[in-house]
Structure formats: C-alpha cells, structure tokens
Amino acid sequence: MGKEPGGRVTISDIAERAGVSIGAVSFALNGRKGVSDATRERVLQVADELGWAPASAARSLAGARTDTFGLVLARDPHNLGVESFYMRFLAGLESELSRRSYGLLLQVVPSQEIEIATLKKWRRSRRVDGVLLVDLAVDDPRIELASEPGALPAVVVGDPAVAKGLTSVWTDDATSMRQAVQYLVGLGHRRIARVSGLAPFAHTHIRDEAFVEEMASEGAEAVLLRTDYTPEAGASATRHALQSDAPPTAFVYDNDVMAVAGLTVAMELGKRVPADMSIIAWDDSVLCDHTFPTLTALTHDVVAFGAHAARRLFDVIDGAPPGAFLDSTPRLVIRGSTGPV
Amino acid sequence: MGKEPGGRVTISDIAERAGVSIGAVSFALNGRKGVSDATRERVLQVADELGWAPASAARSLAGARTDTFGLVLARDPHNLGVESFYMRFLAGLESELSRRSYGLLLQVVPSQEIEIATLKKWRRSRRVDGVLLVDLAVDDPRIELASEPGALPAVVVGDPAVAKGLTSVWTDDATSMRQAVQYLVGLGHRRIARVSGLAPFAHTHIRDEAFVEEMASEGAEAVLLRTDYTPEAGASATRHALQSDAPPTAFVYDNDVMAVAGLTVAMELGKRVPADMSIIAWDDSVLCDHTFPTLTALTHDVVAFGAHAARRLFDVIDGAPPGAFLDSTPRLVIRGSTGPV
Numbered sequence: 001m002g003k004e005p006g007g008r009v010t011i012s013d014i015a016e017r018a019g020v021s022i023g024a025v026s027f028a029l030n031g032r033k034g035v036s037d038a039t040r041e042r043v044l045q046v047a048d049e050l051g052w053a054p055a056s057a058a059r060s061l062a063g064a065r066t067d068t069f070g071l072v073l074a075r076d077p078h079n080l081g082v083e084s085f086y087m088r089f090l091a092g093l094e095s096e097l098s099r100r101s102y103g104l105l106l107q108v109v110p111s112q113e114i115e116i117a118t119l120k121k122w123r124r125s126r127r128v129d130g131v132l133l134v135d136l137a138v139d140d141p142r143i144e145l146a147s148e149p150g151a152l153p154a155v156v157v158g159d160p161a162v163a164k165g166l167t168s169v170w171t172d173d174a175t176s177m178r179q180a181v182q183y184l185v186g187l188g189h190r191r192i193a194r195v196s197g198l199a200p201f202a203h204t205h206i207r208d209e210a211f212v213e214e215m216a217s218e219g220a221e222a223v224l225l226r227t228d229y230t231p232e233a234g235a236s237a238t239r240h241a242l243q244s245d246a247p248p249t250a251f252v253y254d255n256d257v258m259a260v261a262g263l264t265v266a267m268e269l270g271k272r273v274p275a276d277m278s279i280i281a282w283d284d285s286v287l288c289d290h291t292f293p294t295l296t297a298l299t300h301d302v303v304a305f306g307a308h309a310a311r312r313l314f315d316v317i318d319g320a321p322p323g324a325f326l327d328s329t330p331r332l333v334i335r336g337s338t339g340p341v
Numbered sequence: 342m343g344k345e346p347g348g349r350v351t352i353s354d355i356a357e358r359a360g361v362s363i364g365a366v367s368f369a370l371n372g373r374k375g376v377s378d379a380t381r382e383r384v385l386q387v388a389d390e391l392g393w394a395p396a397s398a399a400r401s402l403a404g405a406r407t408d409t410f411g412l413v414l415a416r417d418p419h420n421l422g423v424e425s426f427y428m429r430f431l432a433g434l435e436s437e438l439s440r441r442s443y444g445l446l447l448q449v450v451p452s453q454e455i456e457i458a459t460l461k462k463w464r465r466s467r468r469v470d471g472v473l474l475v476d477l478a479v480d481d482p483r484i485e486l487a488s489e490p491g492a493l494p495a496v497v498v499g500d501p502a503v504a505k506g507l508t509s510v511w512t513d514d515a516t517s518m519r520q521a522v523q524y525l526v527g528l529g530h531r532r533i534a535r536v537s538g539l540a541p542f543a544h545t546h547i548r549d550e551a552f553v554e555e556m557a558s559e560g561a562e563a564v565l566l567r568t569d570y571t572p573e574a575g576a577s578a579t580r581h582a583l584q585s586d587a588p589p590t591a592f593v594y595d596n597d598v599m600a601v602a603g604l605t606v607a608m609e610l611g612k613r614v615p616a617d618m619s620i621i622a623w624d625d626s627v628l629c630d631h632t633f634p635t636l637t638a639l640t641h642d643v644v645a646f647g648a649h650a651a652r653r654l655f656d657v658i659d660g661a662p663p664g665a666f667l668d669s670t671p672r673l674v675i676r677g678s679t680g681p682v
Contacts, residue, residue: 068446077432077644082627084422091418094449103468105409105444108435127444231631260601260631267633286423287628290572290601292608303418 018046029124048120069097069313070105070128070152074115074135077108079230083255084285085302089157092306093132100314102129112141119145123152130154130313136162137200155313157305160324162202167322169309172329173203174210176298177252179332180280181214184250188341189278193223193248195237195258207254207282223248227258234258238265242277249341250278256285259295263337274339284333293336300330359387370465389461410438410654411446411469411493415456415476418449420571424596425626426643430498433647434473441655443470453482460486464493471495471654477503478541496654498646501665503543508663510650513670514544515551517639518593520673521621522555525591529682530619534564534589536578536599548595548623564589568599575599579606583618590682591619597626600636604678615680625674634677641671 011025018025020039027034028043035043071093073086080086090104097104105128109115119142122128130153133142143164146154156163159170184192194211197204208224215222223241227233234253241248242265253259259281263273271277273293281288284299305327312325352366359366361380368375369384376384412434414427421427431445438445446469450456460483463469471494474483484505487495497504500511525533535552538545549565556563564582568574575594582589583606594600600622604614612618614634622629625640646668653666 070444075432077436078429080432081425081427081429081643084425084428086422087425087428088419088422090447091416091421091449094447095418098448098450098455101462103411103446103448106431106435106447107439107444108432109439114439121442231627235631257628257631260628264631264633264635286572287598287601290576290598290605291632292605294605302422 013050014043014046017050018042044121044124047124066127066129067101068103068105068128069093069310070107070119070122070131071134072107072109072115072118072131074109074112076110079228080108082230082257083283084287085255085283088285088302089134089306089309092303092308093310094306095303096307096310096314112137116141116145119152123150128152130317132157132309132313134158136202138162138202138205140202153313153316155309155316157309159202159206161206163324165322167312167316167320168324169305169312169327170324171300171305171327173207176282176330176332177207177210178214180252180282180298181211181218181220183332183334184252184278184280184338185218185220187250187278187339189220189248189250190341191221191223191246191248192250192252193225193237193241195225195227195234195251195253195262197227197229197254199226204254211252221246227254229255229258231257231261235261235265238262239269242266242269242271249276250280250338252280252282254282256281256283256287256295256297259297259337260287260291263291263295273337278339279337280332281337282330284330288335291337296335296338297333298330299333300328304328354391355384355387358391359383385465388465407468407470408442409444409446409469410434410651411448411460411463411472412475413448413450413456413459413472415450415453417451420569421449423571423598424624425628426596426624429626429643430475430647430650433644433649434651435647436644437648437651437655453478457482457486460493464491469493471658473498473650473654475499477543479503479543479546481543494654494657496650496657498650499543500547502547504665506663508653508657508661509665510646510653510668511665512641512646512668514548517623517671517673518548518551519555521593521623521639522552522559522561524673524675525593525619525621525679526559526561528591528619528680530561530589530591531682532562532564532587532589533591533593534566534578534582536566536568536575536592536594536603538568538570538595540567545595552593562587568595570596570599572598572602576602576606579603580610583607583610583612590617591621591679593621593623595623597622597624597628597636597638600638600678601628601632604632604636614678619680620678621673622678623671625671629676632678637676637679638674639671640674641669645669 015022015025024035028040134157136158156166156168160168212222225237281295282298284297288295288297308327356363356366365376369381475498477499497509501509553563566578622636623639625638629636629638649668
C-alpha cells in the first residue's frame with residue numbers, strides 16, 4: 001500500500017487513504033490554509049489511524065527544533081488558581097527553561113479527551129520538543145500515547161508505577177503519608193480523617209492506600225472523605241464528619257486551601273484547634289504559615305520539583321535512558337494546628 | 342547604505358554592518374545552527390541597533406502564523422504561586438486560546454530587562470503572533486517597544502493611561518478604591534491603612550492615589566504601607582501599624598493572602614475582627630470565603646478578565662483599531678470582616 005520499507009507511514013499513504021492530493025495532506029498536517037476544514041479533519045483522522053508521525057530524522061535537524069516544551073492541564077479554569085501548586089510548579093519549570101532560552105507552551109483544557117487530542121496535534125505538527133505529563137490517572141491513556149513510535153519525548157510527573165517505563169520524576173507520597181499517620185497516632189489520635197482529592201488521580205490513590213494501610217497497622221480508624229480539592233468541598237466534608245456520631249479528632253487535607261477551610265469550619269462549630277481537632281495540610285504553602293493557628297503541613301519544594309522535571313525532559317531529548325527519579329519525600333513541618341487529643 | 346526604498350532595514354544591511362555573510366545573518370536571525378555564538382550575538386545586536394523586523398508582508402502569509410500568543414511574567418518564581426491572580430488569569434487566557442486552537446508561550450523571568458530581551462527575541466524570530474503585556478509600570482519601556490514599527494501585536498492589561506494608545510483591557514481600580522473608602526468611612530472609620538503592593542506597578546500607583554485622595558476628601562487619615570505582596574510583608578506591616586501609637590481601625594489589603602495574614606496578626610494580638618479592626622481584601626478569591634470571619638473583598642472575575650484580554654489580542658491581529666476596553670469595576674462584596682468602629 002505504498003509504505004516505505006520498514007513500514008513507516010508516508011504522506012502518500014495518507015493521501016491515498018483519504019482520497020486527496022499529497023499537497024492537501026501536507027497543508028493539513030502542517031496546519032496551513034489552503035484546504036477546507038472538512039478535508040483537514042479527514043486527513044488528520046486518517047493520519048492518526050495510520051499512526052503517522054514525521055520522520056525522526058527531520059526532527060533532529062537543527063531547524064526543526066522548537067525550543068519549546070509543552071504542558072496540557074485538564075482542569076477547570078475557575079478552580080486552577082485555588083491552590084498554589086500549579087503556579088509554583090510552572091514557575092519552577094520556567095526557571096529551568098528560561099536558563100536555556102526555552103519557552104513553555106501551556107494549554108488548559110476542559111477534559112482528558114481534549115488533552116489527548118492536543119498532545120496528538122502537537123505530535124503531528126512537532127509544535128514542541130517534548131511534553132510533561134501531569135495529573136496522571138491509574139492506567140492513564142497518555143502513557144500509551146507517549147510510548148508509541150514517533151511519540152514526542154515525555155517526562156511523567158508522577159509515580160513510577162504509573163509511568164510504565166517512561167522517565168518519571170516523583171515524590172514519595174506513600175512514605176510521607178505513613179509518617180503523618182504515625183505522628184498523629186503518637187499524639188493519641190485513634191480516629192483520623194483523610195480529606196482527599198480527585199479520585200481518578202494516581203497520587204490520590206497512592207495516598208489513600210498508604211493512609212488506610214498505615215491506619216490499619218496502627219489499629220486506628222480511617223475515615224476517607226472524597227473531594228474535588230475546592231475549599232467548598234473541604235469545608236463540607238469537614239462539617240459532615242465533625243457533626244457525625246463519631247467525629248474524627250484529626251484531619252489530613254490533600255491541599256492547603258481545604259485545610260484552611262477545615263480550620264474555618266472548626267471555628268464556626270466552636271471546636272478549638274488543636275485541643276479538639278488536629279489539622280495537617282498537604283501541600284504546604286505560605287498560606288499555612290499565616291493562619292491562626294498556623295498549619296502543620298507536609299512540605300516539599302514545588303518550584304524545585306518543576307525545575308527537576310524540566311531538566312529530566314532535556315535529558316530525555318538528549319537521549320538519556322529512561323529512569324525513575326525521586327525528587328523528594330515531603331516532610332512533616334509541625335506548626336500550631338496539631339496536638340494531643 | 343543598501344536600504345530599500347522607504348527605509349526598511351534588510352538582512353543585507355545587517356550583514357554589511359556586522360561584517361558577515363547574508364547566509365550567516367539568516368541563520369542567526371532564525372535561531373538556526375551554522376553560526377558561532379559570537380557571530381549570532383553580533384548579528385542580533387546589529388539587528389536591534391538598526392531596528393530590523395521581518396517584513397510585515399511575510400508575517401501575514403498563512404504559513405508564518407504561529408497560532409501562539411506570548412506572555413512574559415517578570416516575577417520571583419517562589420512568590421508567583423502565592424496569590425491566585427495569575428493562575429486564574431492564565432486559565433482565562435487559555436479558555437479563549439483553546440477555543441481557537443491557540444497555545445500560550447509563557448516565560449517567567451527574573452527581571453524586566455530580561456522580559457524586554459525576551460520580547461525582542463520573540464519579535465525577531467516571530468515566535469508568537471502577539472503578546473500580552475502585564476504588570477505595567479508608570480512609563481513602562483515595553484510600551485515604546487510595542488509601538489515601534491514591526492512590533493508584535495500587543496494588548497496592554499492595565500490602565501489606558503499607561504497604554505499610551507495601544508489597545509488596553511482594564512479594570513477601574515480607582516472607582517473601586519473610592520467605594521471601599523466610602524464604605525469604611527460610612528462605618529465610622531477615621532484612620533484607615535492601605536497595605537499596598539509593589540511600588541513600580543501602575544495599578545499600585547492608581548490605587549494609592551485614589552485612596553489618598555478619597556481619604557482626604559472625607560477628612561480621614563490615610564496610612565499607606567508598602568509591601569511586596571507576600572503574606573510575610575503583609576503580616577509585618579499590619580503588626581507594625583497595630584502596635585503604633587495611633588493604630589488604624591481598618592485595613593485594605595492589595596491581595597487576598599496579605600488579608601489572611603493580617604487577620605492572623607489581629608488574632609495573635611488579641612484584636613477582634615471586625616469589632617476592633619475591619620479588613621478588606623483585593624482581589625477576592627475563594628480563600629476570602631473560607632477564613633473565620635470571612636473576608637469582605639473587592640471582587641471581579643479574573644478568569645473572564647484573562648479571556649477578554651485574549652479576545653482583544655485576536656482583534657488587534659485581525660486589524661481592529663486600538664481602543665481602551667473597560668473589563669469591569671471590581672465591586673465590594675461585604676462579608677464578616679468589616680463592621681462599625
């Protein structure tokens with residue numbers, strides 16, 4: 001069917017299958033005007049079906065370098081600014097990219113489907129030199145996409161277990177969670193709530209599992225509350241738990257703003273922190289140091305984490321073998337919000 | 342000296358002045374390998390001196406479109422995540438860009454000098470279709486840069502007074518500040534502190550001026566405290582003012598995290614909010630709705646503001662005449678942190 005020796009798909013293959021001229025395929029794949037939207041769509045669809053990718057030889061020509069990394073965030077734009085994690089992570093990426101005169105192509109999209117379509121588009125048009133994959137799910141379809149021949153170089157920001165052999169940069173959340181549980185149990189807490197983030201994320205799953213296991217091994221009662229990371233959801237989960245028949249005496253929140261919301265609910269309900277209720281925030285942020293009382297938190301340097309991820313992507317592009325790189329194990333910083341039961 | 346009729350600088354001019362071949366100039370200007378770093382630097386310097394810019398005719402060819410907007414933030418990466426403004430603004434930009442399959446090239450740089458160098462580099466290489474200019478200073482050098490012949494299309498996110506004829510998208514901060522002052526004076530406050538942001542920013546200046554003027558016209562005493570937007574600085578300014586001989590009875594903070602820090606300092610010093618001290622935050626964020634008491638705030642939709650700025654940049658690129666577009670006048674949302682003296 002016109003394939004080159006070795007089976008690489010050519011634009012002739014695509015033209016034949018789509019029933020259009022080679023010129024039209026070229027226009028469509030390069031995102032230029034000169035073809036109708038319908039033709040462009042058909043060409044792109046056929047190109048995807050055939051697994052077309054630009055020759056890697058062409059990529060390595062100096063002129064084909066874009067000096068740009070790509071990052072897609074599949075998050076609700078209105079919630080994105082709520083926690084400081086991503087802005088700090090972006091700033092860290094940028095610190096490394098700017099040193100090398102690289103730019104970051106950022107796209108915020110409403111769903112993972114559109115995230116994948118965006119990654120495919122970037123691959124087709126070689127719009128970026130490589131991509132960072134974040135907010136990984138268990139069995140994330142992006143891993144398969146990034147493992148295909150002709151895929152853009154990628155670094156997974158997340159646990160090696162989900163990266164499936166791709167280069168990953170990760171924080172050891174399970175160990176941190178166990179330390180937090182041991183600390184609270186050591187203070188005498190026997191019923192502890194984890195106010196967790198979005199269920200599909202792998203890191204949510206990893207923290208859930210470590211929490212439940214460690215609580216079980218300590219013979220303590222684990223209360224698992226699911227939220228969407230917003231302070232509204234954090235406040236609601238806290239209120240519900242505190243007004244139950246058997247309220248937890250300690251809460252571990254999956255971000256900083258939910259911990260602040262939890263502290264507020266405690267105050268509204270007349271609970272004293274930490275005398276009646278202990279609070280731990282994850283991640284830490286400057287916010288945790290400016291509440292009353294200040295918030296005990298699991299902390300790591302998110303800016304450095306972003307810079308580290310960028311460095312590993314440069315390494316991948318330079319041909320480094322894949323690896324799983326531990327960035328840090330978030331450590332417990334004890335402030336005013338935790339104490340004995 | 343080899344200039345084309347009409348005075349446009351050509352790459353021949355640059356080659357002649359730099360003493361290198363036309364090919365070398367082409368490589369250097371297009372960011373390709375094939376010339377030494379020293380030659381590249383000399384060529385770029387000469388190109389800047391001569392005011393070289395690619396022909397606008399070439400720009401308008403479909404193939405020269407990058408489908409990318411550029412944004413440079415000259416901020417300390419470690420502080421960037423502290424307030425939610427930029428992440429929400431970025432999310433708003435993205436919502437509009439994604440609809441049109443555009444990307445955002447984001448660069449975080451440590452100084453305004455490097456911001457300007459980055460903008461010049463983008464202009465030379467036509468790396469983006471247009472730029473958004475934020476954090477404008479009074480007499481900002483970027484305005485001149487964006488007004489030169491051959492400049493990249495630009496939208497100023499800031500007051501028309503600083504945009505000097507370039508298209509601007511702005512919020513009427515002066516009116517909002519006056520409303521906040523009138524509200525506090527109406528509650529009986531006669532000594533009010535403004536905990537303001539970074540001095541060089543035009544919007545800091547505009548808010549300062551409106552605050553001082555409105556306080557004077559009300560015959561009330563204005564206390565102006567300067568910070569760098571961090572909660573540390575907000576806390577320190579608040580502590581200092583509350584421990585002075587004549588403590589203010591109300592504080593207007595220039596962002597949300599400083600207001601939270603101010604609330605914490607009040608609690609530490611045994612001041613009741615709002616009985617002893619009223620607090621207003623600017624901007625509003627979900628955080629303000631989750632402190633105890635909740636924070637009265639000047640609020641506007643930052644995500645929509647970002648989307649609006651992006652739309653105006655598309656218009657500029659499409660040839661719309663320059664204009665000053667009011668996005669909104671931040672309005673006072675009264676919550677639990679303000680009350681009578």
